[in-house]
Amino acid sequence: MKNEKDDNEDKKDGAENNVPLQGLTRRGFLTTIGTGAVTLAVSDKLHATPAADAEMIERGEMTKVVLNINGRKYRLLVEPRWSLLYVLREQLGLTGTKVGCERGECGTCTVIIDDVPRYACMTLVVEAEGTKITTLEGLMKGEELGPVQNAFVEQDAFQCGYCTPGQIMAVEGFLRKNPDPSTEEIRNGMSGNLCRCGAYKHIVNAAKKAAELKRL
Amino acid sequence: MKKDDKELYFAQNIPVPETPMPAAGVKPWQRTQVVGKPLPRVDAYERVSGNAAYPSDVVLSDMLYAAILRCPHPSAVVKDVDTKVAEKMTGVRAVLNGASKEADIQWAWSPDVKTKLFDPQCRFEGEVVAAVAAETLYQAWDAVRAIKVKYEVLPFVSDERRSLDAGGAPVHASGNKIKTDKYERGDVAKGFSEADVVLEQTYRNECEIHTPQELHGGVVKWDGESLTIWESTQGVFAVQARVAEVLHLPLSRVRVIGHYMGGGFGSKLQADKSTIIAALLAKKTARPVKMVLSREETFIAVGNRPPGTMKLKAGVKKDGTLTALEFSGIGSSGAYPAGGTALMDWLVRDLYLCPNVRTVTTDVYINAGPARAFRAPGHPQGAWALEQMIDSLAEAIKMDPIDLRLKNIPAFSQARQGNPPYTTTGLRECLEKGAATFGWNDARKKLAEMPTSGHIRRGVGVASALWFAGGGNPPSTVIVKLFSDGSANLNMGASDIGTGTKTVMAMIVAEELGVKPEALQVENADTGTTQYATPSGGSKTVPTEAPTVRAAALSVKQQLFDLAAADLKTNATHLELIGDEVVSTQDPPKKIKIANLTGLKKRGMIVGVGYRGPNPEGKVVNPFAAQFCEVEVNMKTGEVRIIRFLATHDSGRVMNRLTFDNQVFGGITMGIGFGMTEERVLDKNQTGKMLNKSWHEYKLPTMLDVPADMTSLPIELPDNEANISGAKGLGEPVTIPTAAAIANAVFHATGVRVNETPMSPVRLVKMFAEAKK
Numbered sequence: 001m002k003n004e005k006d007d008n009e010d011k012k013d014g015a016e017n018n019v020p021l022q023g024l025t026r027r028g029f030l031t032t033i034g035t036g037a038v039t040l041a042v043s044d045k046l047h048a049t050p051a052a053d054a055e056m057i058e059r060g061e062m063t064k065v066v067l068n069i070n071g072r073k074y075r076l077l078v079e080p081r082w083s084l085l086y087v088l089r090e091q092l093g094l095t096g097t098k099v100g101c102e103r104g105e106c107g108t109c110t111v112i113i114d115d116v117p118r119y120a121c122m123t124l125v126v127e128a129e130g131t132k133i134t135t136l137e138g139l140m141k142g143e144e145l146g147p148v149q150n151a152f153v154e155q156d157a158f159q160c161g162y163c164t165p166g167q168i169m170a171v172e173g174f175l176r177k178n179p180d181p182s183t184e185e186i187r188n189g190m191s192g193n194l195c196r197c198g199a200y201k202h203i204v205n206a207a208k209k210a211a212e213l214k215r216l
Numbered sequence: 217m218k219k220d221d222k223e224l225y226f227a228q229n230i231p232v233p234e235t236p237m238p239a240a241g242v243k244p245w246q247r248t249q250v251v252g253k254p255l256p257r258v259d260a261y262e263r264v265s266g267n268a269a270y271p272s273d274v275v276l277s278d279m280l281y282a283a284i285l286r287c288p289h290p291s292a293v294v295k296d297v298d299t300k301v302a303e304k305m306t307g308v309r310a311v312l313n314g315a316s317k318e319a320d321i322q323w324a325w326s327p328d329v330k331t332k333l334f335d336p337q338c339r340f341e342g343e344v345v346a347a348v349a350a351e352t353l354y355q356a357w358d359a360v361r362a363i364k365v366k367y368e369v370l371p372f373v374s375d376e377r378r379s380l381d382a383g384g385a386p387v388h389a390s391g392n393k394i395k396t397d398k399y400e401r402g403d404v405a406k407g408f409s410e411a412d413v414v415l416e417q418t419y420r421n422e423c424e425i426h427t428p429q430e431l432h433g434g435v436v437k438w439d440g441e442s443l444t445i446w447e448s449t450q451g452v453f454a455v456q457a458r459v460a461e462v463l464h465l466p467l468s469r470v471r472v473i474g475h476y477m478g479g480g481f482g483s484k485l486q487a488d489k490s491t492i493i494a495a496l497l498a499k500k501t502a503r504p505v506k507m508v509l510s511r512e513e514t515f516i517a518v519g520n521r522p523p524g525t526m527k528l529k530a531g532v533k534k535d536g537t538l539t540a541l542e543f544s545g546i547g548s549s550g551a552y553p554a555g556g557t558a559l560m561d562w563l564v565r566d567l568y569l570c571p572n573v574r575t576v577t578t579d580v581y582i583n584a585g586p587a588r589a590f591r592a593p594g595h596p597q598g599a600w601a602l603e604q605m606i607d608s609l610a611e612a613i614k615m616d617p618i619d620l621r622l623k624n625i626p627a628f629s630q631a632r633q634g635n636p637p638y639t640t641t642g643l644r645e646c647l648e649k650g651a652a653t654f655g656w657n658d659a660r661k662k663l664a665e666m667p668t669s670g671h672i673r674r675g676v677g678v679a680s681a682l683w684f685a686g687g688g689n690p691p692s693t694v695i696v697k698l699f700s701d702g703s704a705n706l707n708m709g710a711s712d713i714g715t716g717t718k719t720v721m722a723m724i725v726a727e728e729l730g731v732k733p734e735a736l737q738v739e740n741a742d743t744g745t746t747q748y749a750t751p752s753g754g755s756k757t758v759p760t761e762a763p764t765v766r767a768a769a770l771s772v773k774q775q776l777f778d779l780a781a782a783d784l785k786t787n788a789t790h791l792e793l794i795g796d797e798v799v800s801t802q803d804p805p806k807k808i809k810i811a812n813l814t815g816l817k818k819r820g821m822i823v824g825v826g827y828r829g830p831n832p833e834g835k836v837v838n839p840f841a842a843q844f845c846e847v848e849v850n851m852k853t854g855e856v857r858i859i860r861f862l863a864t865h866d867s868g869r870v871m872n873r874l875t876f877d878n879q880v881f882g883g884i885t886m887g888i889g890f891g892m893t894e895e896r897v898l899d900k901n902q903t904g905k906m907l908n909k910s911w912h913e914y915k916l917p918t919m920l921d922v923p924a925d926m927t928s929l930p931i932e933l934p935d936n937e938a939n940i941s942g943a944k945g946l947g948e949p950v951t952i953p954t955a956a957a958i959a960n961a962v963f964h965a966t967g968v969r970v971n972e973t974p975m976s977p978v979r980l981v982k983m984f985a986e987a988k989k
Binding site: 136 | 270273508877
């Protein structure tokens with residue numbers, strides 16, 4: 001939820017309200033809109049109230065993390081709220097990992113964390129400390145493509161190519177767990193990655209080919 | 217350009233230049249070495265390695281991040297924007313809103329409808345209200361949330377069917393009707409009187425949203441008075457023209473780069489407001505700015521395929537002769553004119569032989585995001601109505617639905633002035649070969665013998681299509697450079713939106729000049745370094761650029777022969793290129809390696825320029841298609857499982873079998889979404905807001921929603937009259953008949969006609985229950 005604001009639309013008769021209400025707007029309030037009332041949108045109120053003994057970190061306050069990405073150690077200062085995705089792309093320039101929805105719906109940002117495919121948008125960077133992170137760049141051997149990448153090229157398993165890094169990482173993670181999958185297993189295993197171009201059939205072909213190449 | 221061409225949506229409202237005529241007398245390819253082969257893409261390495269820098273990947277030093285505050289109401293007036301708190305927040309470098317002097321800019325929604333860039337009158341949820349640039353993306357959104365806006369919330373209308381009701385909310389002061397288009401040929405009343413069967417049905421399609429995988433936007437950077445924009449776009453020159461116009465800059469000061477882009481489907485044909493806002497923020501801060509929309513914004517603010525309600529009445533004789541078609545449709549552009557009914561009646565007018573046709577379409581305003589062209593505008597909607605109606609007619613006269621279609625195949629375009637013939641039409645082959653490969657007759661026979669008592673039912677369905685455009689057209693200019701060692705560079709303005717444009721064009725250069733396609737350097741989609749091209753849309757990129765690229769390569773070849781003729785002391789007309797050698801056809805021992813040509817060594821490079829010539833006068837170039845599917849329907853749960861799909865497409869010459877099939881499967885997938893899962897849900901009665909602006913709630917087909925068994929069967933009829941590549945467009949026809957084919961299969965399985973999208977389990981269960989009564 002980024003700029004979606006929940007308005008205080010219960011103020012009738014043009015009254016203004018400078019104090020943001022807590023909680024989400026109730027359904028009943030919504031029925032009063034459309035009457036021409038002047039309303040005030042205040043949006044900065046979606047933050048949950050922290051527990052009494054929780055340590056508060058101010059916005060903009062930086063904290064140290066050490067990340068292990070593709071076998072290399074990165075020492076960084078980050079805001080604790082930053083996602084792993086944001087750090088990979090915008091702080092480290094590792095743009096092989098793409099951004100699709102930032103809310104765990106599409107799989108475009110899939111990376112492998114300790115052998116398991118994970119959505120980098122749903123992983124806080126501070127959570128990723130102490131893990132082994134592999135991104136698309138980490139599947140390369142120098143300038144050479146890895147087996148899953150080669151399979152995607154050969155089977156033409158993409159169109160615009162934007163969901164492709166996530167698809168490749170998902171196939172990589174899937175094959176680590178299931179090195180000899182059936183078509184149905186691939187279709188189930190890959191159903192968490194959206195492809196708007198609809199290259200699914202070729203992605204299945206690529207996953208099969210990748211399993212073969214990995215066994216060589 | 218012909219008048220008709222200028223009205224094509226992908227070139228609407230942008231200045232389109234003319235290019236000179238290409239050399240005449242080029243013969244079609246008889247046999248090809250490279251073109252048509254299933255070759256992997258020339259940029260596959262970049263795309264799978266992560267090396268490809270998409271516009272949203274661009275990270276510049278000292279770059280700021282931008283975010284936009286959007287109106288949360290479908291209709292409201294901005295009374296006051298208080299940015300005081302936001303401006304003082306950590307990391308915030310600039311805030312803009314309607315009161316900012318630098319943002320006092322006009323924005324043209326159409327040639328006739330203009331507003332301010334930040335207009336106080338917000339006519340849809342998602343209209344821009346303010347914008348922020350900050351050091352990090354998080355800080356930019358913090359600041360957006362801290363801006364306080366007073367809105368006067370106004371009544372709204374969300375349902376295009378209610379838009380013209382008396383006393384309804386006016387979206388514009390001028391009224392809610394945008395326009396009514398009428399078309400008529402023959403005498404419809406007479407046609408119906410001659411029919412043995414007349415059927416009438418209302419169909420509806422819900423609004424579909426593009427949501428390409430790469431978010432809209434990119435990075436902007438000023439260098440003094442020059443602006444560079446990395447934008448995820450289908451047309452760099454269209455973005456350049458719009459930005460230059462809006463910001464009053466010379467075209468030479470606006471460079472737009474879109475080497476890679478992550479999908480558009482029509483929603484990225486032209487510049488968006490957000491690009492202008494990014495440029496203003498970058499100017500104000502003197503820093504590069506990254507403006508990439510959030511996923512949620514892409515659901516409400518950057519286009520859609522409009523919802524439509526279509527009434528179709530059709531008359532047929534017992535022998536399958538169509539006697540009359542009468543169509544009326546209402547659709548909505550959204551809050552601004554955006555072609556809300558564009559081409560929704562085209563298939564009714566043109567797909568089947570019918571002497572008496574009348575159509576009326578009415579485009580109305582509603583308080584929702586403006587539409588944008590969406591893969592074959594109007595056509596999947598029109599097919600949803602027409603192709604189901606044809607199926608119903610066949611049922612009524614007890615004729616096979618394929619036979620009924622075969623009975624009515626036109627050889628010319630009935631809806632165009634003077635009934636011009638098609639250069640080629642493979643519709644008959646699509647239906648016949650498709651039916652044979654699918655096993656249509658066997659499947660129908662087998663299913664007829666199956667018991668209908670159980671709750672799992674099976675059915676097969678077919679639908680066909682043509683695509684209104686897809687022949688390509690001028691202008692286009694392409695340059696091919698041959699280096700002194702015989703390697704080459706291809707320079708063209710067109711974007712590769714995922715269809716494999718770069719690959720297909722490289723294959724053409726390889727075909728003509730003997731270079732390996734993967735060794736070719738391709739430079740494209742950059743207004744600073746490549747030649748003019750219209751945006752990649754309308755299934756016109758291959759038929760537009762392929763002949764142009766071929767013309768450029770042939771120009772290089774001719775110059776090569778001239779140089780070789782001097783070295784070999786022979787006539788250039790008797791030379792041919794075999795591998796990396798120029799050989800005399802009359803005296804084969806006379807040959808010379810390209811790299812040894814004296815003239816080439818001296819010059820260092822040969823430059824060939826190609827131009828796109830006009831399409832054949834008085835003829836129409838259209839692609840044709842038919843799709844077949846088998847479904848299994850659960851009568852208890854309403855679930856539809858698509859078991860298999862077969863798609864036959866006549867798109868002229870198949871340029872690359874691998875990318876061809878990929879497009880076909882992708883089109884089917886998107887058609888499955890349109891027909892079965894996708895629907896913009898607006899809170900029509902209470903708030904007018906979109907209720908499902910996420911991929912969690914707006915469901916795209918996943919791998920499990922498409923059948924594993926999909927077959928692409930090209931009907932390859934090289935169209936040598938259309939252009940010198942023989943290719944027609946493919947990207948759009950592939951998604952036109954899909955949803956209707958599924959609906960026809962569901963009818964075959966259940967006897968229930970699903971006339972509204974999406975064919976969701978909820979809807980089907982309800983319809984099955986009603987049918988039982």
